[in-house]
Amino acid sequence: xxxxxxxxxxxxxxxxGLNAAKVLxxxxxxxxxxxDRRNHHLFQPLLYQVAMxxxxxxxxxxxxxxxxxxxxxxxxxxxEVTGVDLAARTVIARNTTLPYDYLLLACGARHAYFxxxxxxxFAPGLKTIEQATEIRRRVxxxxxxxxxxxxxxxxCRHLTFxxxxxxPTGVELAGAIGEMSRYxxxxxFRNINSRLARIILLExxxxxxxxxxxxxxxxxxxxxxxxxxxxxxxxxxxxMDHDGVQVGRERLxxxxxxxxxxxxxxxLGQTLGAKTDRLGRIVVEADLSLPSHPExxxxxDQACFTHGRTAPLPGLAPxxxxxxxxxxxxxxxxxxxxxxxxxxxxxxxxLATIGRSKxxxxxxxxxxxxxxxxxxxLVVHIYYLIGFENRVFVTMRWVxxxxxxxxxxxxxxxxxxxxxxxxxxxxP
Amino acid sequence: xxxxxxxxxxxxxxxxGLNAAKVLxxxxxxxxxxxDRRNHHLFQPLLYQVAMxxxxxxxxxxxxxxxxxxxxxxxxxxxEVTGVDLAARTVIARNTTLPYDYLLLACGARHAYFxxxxxxxFAPGLKTIEQATEIRRRVxxxxxxxxxxxxxxxxCRHLTFxxxxxxPTGVELAGAIGEMSRYxxxxxFRNINSRLARIILLExxxxxxxxxxxxxxxxxxxxxxxxxxxxxxxxxxxxMDHDGVQVGRERLxxxxxxxxxxxxxxxLGQTLGAKTDRLGRIVVEADLSLPSHPExxxxxDQACFTHGRTAPLPGLAPxxxxxxxxxxxxxxxxxxxxxxxxxxxxxxxxLATIGRSKxxxxxxxxxxxxxxxxxxxLVVHIYYLIGFENRVFVTMRWVxxxxxxxxxxxxxxxxxxxxxxxxxxxxP
Numbered sequence: 001x002x003x004x005x006x007x008x009x010x011x012x013x014x015x016x017g018l019n020a021a022k023v024l025x026x027x028x029x030x031x032x033x034x035x036d037r038r039n040h041h042l043f044q045p046l047l048y049q050v051a052m053x054x055x056x057x058x059x060x061x062x063x064x065x066x067x068x069x070x071x072x073x074x075x076x077x078x079x080e081v082t083g084v085d086l087a088a089r090t091v092i093a094r095n096t097t098l099p100y101d102y103l104l105l106a107c108g109a110r111h112a113y114f115x116x117x118x119x120x121x122f123a124p125g126l127k128t129i130e131q132a133t134e135i136r137r138r139v140x141x142x143x144x145x146x147x148x149x150x151x152x153x154x155x156c157r158h159l160t161f162x163x164x165x166x167x168p169t170g171v172e173l174a175g176a177i178g179e180m181s182r183y184x185x186x187x188x189f190r191n192i193n194s195r196l197a198r199i200i201l202l203e204x205x206x207x208x209x210x211x212x213x214x215x216x217x218x219x220x221x222x223x224x225x226x227x228x229x230x231x232x233x234x235x236x237x238x239x240m241d242h243d244g245v246q247v248g249r250e251r252l253x254x255x256x257x258x259x260x261x262x263x264x265x266x267x268l269g270q271t272l273g274a275k276t277d278r279l280g281r282i283v284v285e286a287d288l289s290l291p292s293h294p295e296x297x298x299x300x301d302q303a304c305f306t307h308g309r310t311a312p313l314p315g316l317a318p319x320x321x322x323x324x325x326x327x328x329x330x331x332x333x334x335x336x337x338x339x340x341x342x343x344x345x346x347x348x349x350x351l352a353t354i355g356r357s358k359x360x361x362x363x364x365x366x367x368x369x370x371x372x373x374x375x376x377x378l379v380v381h382i383y384y385l386i387g388f389e390n391r392v393f394v395t396m397r398w399v400x401x402x403x404x405x406x407x408x409x410x411x412x413x414x415x416x417x418x419x420x421x422x423x424x425x426x427x428p
Numbered sequence: 429x430x431x432x433x434x435x436x437x438x439x440x441x442x443x444x445g446l447n448a449a450k451v452l453x454x455x456x457x458x459x460x461x462x463x464d465r466r467n468h469h470l471f472q473p474l475l476y477q478v479a480m481x482x483x484x485x486x487x488x489x490x491x492x493x494x495x496x497x498x499x500x501x502x503x504x505x506x507x508e509v510t511g512v513d514l515a516a517r518t519v520i521a522r523n524t525t526l527p528y529d530y531l532l533l534a535c536g537a538r539h540a541y542f543x544x545x546x547x548x549x550f551a552p553g554l555k556t557i558e559q560a561t562e563i564r565r566r567v568x569x570x571x572x573x574x575x576x577x578x579x580x581x582x583x584c585r586h587l588t589f590x591x592x593x594x595x596p597t598g599v600e601l602a603g604a605i606g607e608m609s610r611y612x613x614x615x616x617f618r619n620i621n622s623r624l625a626r627i628i629l630l631e632x633x634x635x636x637x638x639x640x641x642x643x644x645x646x647x648x649x650x651x652x653x654x655x656x657x658x659x660x661x662x663x664x665x666x667x668m669d670h671d672g673v674q675v676g677r678e679r680l681x682x683x684x685x686x687x688x689x690x691x692x693x694x695x696l697g698q699t700l701g702a703k704t705d706r707l708g709r710i711v712v713e714a715d716l717s718l719p720s721h722p723e724x725x726x727x728x729d730q731a732c733f734t735h736g737r738t739a740p741l742p743g744l745a746p747x748x749x750x751x752x753x754x755x756x757x758x759x760x761x762x763x764x765x766x767x768x769x770x771x772x773x774x775x776x777x778x779l780a781t782i783g784r785s786k787x788x789x790x791x792x793x794x795x796x797x798x799x800x801x802x803x804x805x806l807v808v809h810i811y812y813l814i815g816f817e818n819r820v821f822v823t824m825r826w827v828x829x830x831x832x833x834x835x836x837x838x839x840x841x842x843x844x845x846x847x848x849x850x851x852x853x854x855x856p
Binding site for chain 2: 038039040056057058059061062063065066069070075076077078079095096110111113117118120121124125127128129130131133134140141144147148187188189190191389392393396397400406408409410411412413414415416417418419420
């Protein structure tokens with residue numbers, strides 16, 4: 001490769017970053033460095049299945065450097081980017097500093113409590129594998145604690161699960177807990193009847209799944225209720241602690257609370273001095289570049305793209321994927337002397353699943369639900385999952401649990417690995 | 429069930445406890461409570477494969493209550509037993525106290541540093557899923573750090589892996605790191621050559637694998653060397669820190685140190701006032717009962733069984749499995765008015781594997797190695813793995829990685845799940 005090769009730095013190995021890298025892979029005149037805090041790309045649409053003990057973390061994640069191993073012009077670094085010097089065109093990470101010719105910021109989003117960060121301790125969000133494992137630990141531990149307990153009100157508290165937020169993630173979590181308590185765990189306990197678990201889905205707005213049509217959202221509500229989930233709309237949470245949540249004047253005693261109520265773009269975007277929207281997303285140009293910095297692009301959950309639209313593009317995997325590819329193609333065009341093209345989103349529709357064999361699908365004007373929708377959901381998710389191996393194994397897990405309701409990953413894993421902790425060093 | 433049903437309490441859901449429970453399951457006149465700190469039975473012989481990113485934790489573990497769900501006379505409790513009142517015949521756990529007619533202690537063993545507990549921080553042992561995940565994190569992080577690094581001596585330290593202890597676990601870990609660096613990771617890095625990783629297996633005694641014949645141990649040494657592992661015998665570790673180990677006068681710079689040098693029986697045994705051996709194992713009668721307490725049995729890694737033998741039975745899965753079953757059968761015999769029978773171990777031989785297609789097998793006088801031994805190892809481990817589902821998935825993973833050298837679980841997972849930690853609560 002010539003020394004004149006343009007250096008493209010990609011921050012983030014999610015859908016946007018990874019797909020940009022794939023387009024730029026093995027292209028002459030370009031060298032790419034992809035930086036991510038994690039060593040793995042995570043297929044976030046299936047993360048709730050890890051939290052719900054249906055899949056193992058490794059089945060929906062793959063090492064970024066392995067995915068890109070054959071692209072010899074791409075270097076992958078595991079590092080945390082702490083800042084960008086736009087004037088000097090350098091990216092500053094904890095262990096290194098990298099100059100760039102083109103920069104793609106695709107750092108994604110994190111869950112957010114909008115001023116109530118202290119709630120995280122009581123109600124974990126679902127954005128990383130660690131959080132999924134924490135949620136799994138809490139849900140399974142609640143059933144174990146209920147089985148051990150002899151006081152009825154304590155048992156009831158352990159068997160109450162509150163999910164805050166009625167978007168797709170909240171719906172999927174609530175449906176999965178309903179299914180787990182009704183089917184998977186039904187034979188496993190002696191002192192409790194897991195079928196009596198109370199699952200409450202709280203939504204502050206007037207209805208769940210606001211991005212879907214009213215008819216489909218109603219269908220999803222009925223499917224959830226069939227799994228024992230109480231759906232409560234117009235119910236904003238006003239307080240919480242380890243033992244429950246406050247909804248207006250009502251107190252709900254619950255030892256498990258899950259947060260699916262809000263996300264915010266990664267913090268790095270707010271340090272650039274660029275205009276951001278109320279979710280912290282950077283407002284981008286029609287070609288996804290930063291205003292007055294055409295060499296910097298922003299994609300995925302970190303970008304606020306409004307051109308030719310009434311509302312910004314939502315934080316969906318297909319949006320990130322298409323944006324990553326579009327940016328990479330524009331970089332190639334520019335290097336080869338062609339003008340850039342504006343980004344156009346090809347709407348792939350949206351899906352949400354409720355339990356084992358129900359889903360809702362909305363693709364343009366096409367709207368359907370039930371088993372066929374669930375099959376669609378299944379095929380789409382298998383298709384986009386990264387890595388042939390993961391596809392094979394996840395398909396097998398699903399076929400397996402479809403027929404016997406089992407969940408292959410019902411493990412409660414501790415956070416601490418040490419046996420000899422400082423405070424019990426003298427233990428015999 | 430009549431009120432006169434005898435209550436059998438089993439502490440520990442490992443090979444001994446689980447197999448005892450299975451024999452006692454659905455037997456009239458008996459009710460069983462199995463207590464374990466964890467919610468899962470762990471197939472320890474394959475734990476090194478989780479540490480080496482070849483398998484996921486859920487593939488070698490299964491929820492105890494699910495395994496025993498069809499035994500309606502068995503209650504499973506997740507709780508930590510803190511003591512036994514032999515006089516009052518009660519088991520004391522953190523959340524409950526249980527009277528028993530028969531007690532089976534099968535708490536297993538933990539790794540031990542024999543007076544150097546401060547070494548745990550530098551060199552994790554391999555007994556739990558949490559430790560396996562920690563080892564995986566350290567090994568994969570070492571390669572990432574080497575790739576980031578630009579100083580040659582620092583790179584060399586990151587690419588040096590020291591395994592302390594030349595028993596089967598140490599040999600399996602060293603072989604797996606050798607294979608990973610030579611094959612799995614070979615294409616994935618740009619700044620380092622993972623094939624140049626130094627892997628050093630330190631053994632204090634005169635040779636590795638002392639429980640095997642000298643010829644097979646020699647064969648294993650050559651197989652390890654073919655994978656790039658340096659085997660150093662008569663090399664006791666005298667000190668260690670975050671950056672390396674001291675072996676006599678020599679200092680080995682290494683950022684990854686793994687401990688496979690010793691185990692000790694679970695602490696509970698030492699609180700009973702019974703005679704224990706130097707590994708903390710309780711010396712048991714010929715029927716595996718506690719001397720002068722015929723209603724209390726000890727099995728597996730926690731028992732020191734010497735009857736009719738020159739050395740105590742080793743801490744192997746078949747020993748624990750047979751002991752658990754024998755104890756359960758003696759309890760049934762006694763309840764039905766028949767005398768107890770002494771325990772006889774049927775030697776199932778021993779196996780160890782080195783890398784992807786080599787192993788050594790010793791069954792009585794039958795000794796062999798190479799590919800056939802590896803096939804034997806494979807069939808035996810699949811056969812004893814708990815749960816049909818796990819058998820199917822592990823077989824598939826192995827077939828898969830046999831042909832393409834991949835490892836399906838190369839995930840570095842953090843310990844902390846929270847984003848809003850107390851010290852960065854004001855982060856934007």
